[in-house]
Amino acid sequence: MIRKLFVPAFLGLLLTACAIRPFSATVESSEPPQEYPVLMATAMPSYAERAKGYPGGAEVDLAAPEAQIERLVIKNADLTVVVKDPRTSIADISRMAETMGGFVVSSSLYQTYLADGTPILEGAITIRVPADRLNEALETIETNAVEVRNRNVTGQDVTAQYVDLESQLRNLEATEKQLVEIMEKAEKTEDVLNVFNQLTYIRGQIETVKGQMKYYREAAALSSISVRLLAEETIQPIQIGRWKPQGTVRNAIQNLIDFWQDFVDFLIWLVLNFLPKLLTVGIVLLLPLWLGVRALWRAYKRRRGAA
Numbered sequence: 001m002i003r004k005l006f007v008p009a010f011l012g013l014l015l016t017a018c019a020i021r022p023f024s025a026t027v028e029s030s031e032p033p034q035e036y037p038v039l040m041a042t043a044m045p046s047y048a049e050r051a052k053g054y055p056g057g058a059e060v061d062l063a064a065p066e067a068q069i070e071r072l073v074i075k076n077a078d079l080t081v082v083v084k085d086p087r088t089s090i091a092d093i094s095r096m097a098e099t100m101g102g103f104v105v106s107s108s109l110y111q112t113y114l115a116d117g118t119p120i121l122e123g124a125i126t127i128r129v130p131a132d133r134l135n136e137a138l139e140t141i142e143t144n145a146v147e148v149r150n151r152n153v154t155g156q157d158v159t160a161q162y163v164d165l166e167s168q169l170r171n172l173e174a175t176e177k178q179l180v181e182i183m184e185k186a187e188k189t190e191d192v193l194n195v196f197n198q199l200t201y202i203r204g205q206i207e208t209v210k211g212q213m214k215y216y217r218e219a220a221a222l223s224s225i226s227v228r229l230l231a232e233e234t235i236q237p238i239q240i241g242r243w244k245p246q247g248t249v250r251n252a253i254q255n256l257i258d259f260w261q262d263f264v265d266f267l268i269w270l271v272l273n274f275l276p277k278l279l280t281v282g283i284v285l286l287l288p289l290w291l292g293v294r295a296l297w298r299a300y301k302r303r304r305g306a307a
Helices: 002-020 047-051 086-099 131-143 159-185 189-221 246-306
Strands: 073-083 103-113 119-130 147-157 222-231
Touching: 073 086, 073 131, 073 189, 086 103, 086 119, 086 131, 086 222, 119 131, 131 147, 131 222, 159 189, 189 222
Parallel strands: 073 222
Antiparallel strands: 073 147, 103 119, 119 222
C-alpha cells in the first residue's frame, strides 16, 4: 500500500520540479572552444548621444531636446533669366562665384534661332557658392538680368542621416580596433587570414561611410546654383508704330515651314514607299497579264493572215 502511494507522489514532485525549474538546453558542438574574444554588438546610442562629435555639436547636452542640435541642410537653386548677352553673363557669374569662394561646376553656350531665322546665343552655367551667401548670389544674378523667368530654391535636411553615419563610423572603428587586437593574438595562419578578411571588409565600410559624410558636409557647405540664360532677343517683338506683326509673321513662316515639311514628307513616301509598291504590283500582276494579252493578239493576227 505504501509503495502504491509513493510512486504517484514521486511522479508529482518530479513534474512540479520540472515546471518550476527554468528551461535550458545545451547544444553540443564538435568544434573546439573559441580561443579569442567574441565581438559583441553594442546598444545603439540615442540621437543626442550620437550628435556628440558632430560639427557644432560637441558640447551638446544629452538631456537637451533634439531641436537644439545644429542642422545640416543642403540648399540648391535653379534660375531661368533673360540677359542682354549670355556670353558676358556667364563670365560675370563665373567671376562672382570665385569671388565668393566658390567655383564653376559647368558652363555651356549654344546657338538657337528665332522664328525669322535669326541666330541667337543661349547659355547655361552651374556654380557652387558658400551656403551662407546663397541669397546674395541669387540677388546678384537677378539684379544683372533683364527678366527673371523662373526661380526655385530647395532645401534638404540631412542632419539625421549624418548623425546615423557618425554612429556607424564609431561602431565600425571600434570593431576595427578589436579585430586588430584579435589578429595580433592569433597564432594559426587560418585564423589570421579569417580576421584579415573581416578587417578588410570593415575598413571598406569605414571608407564608404566617411565618403558619404564628406559628401553631406561639402554639399551643405556649398550650395549649387543652376542658371539658364536666355538672350534678350527672344522676348523683344518686332514693332512698327503700334503694330506688332511678330505674331502674324511667326505664324506665316511656321505655316510655310509646315507646308514644306508635309510636301517633302510626301515626296519621300512617294519615292521610297508608293513607287516600289506600284512597281512590285506591276511586275507580279500586270506584266503577266500584258504578256498574255500580247500573245493572244499575235495569235489572232496570225489566224487572220492565214485566212
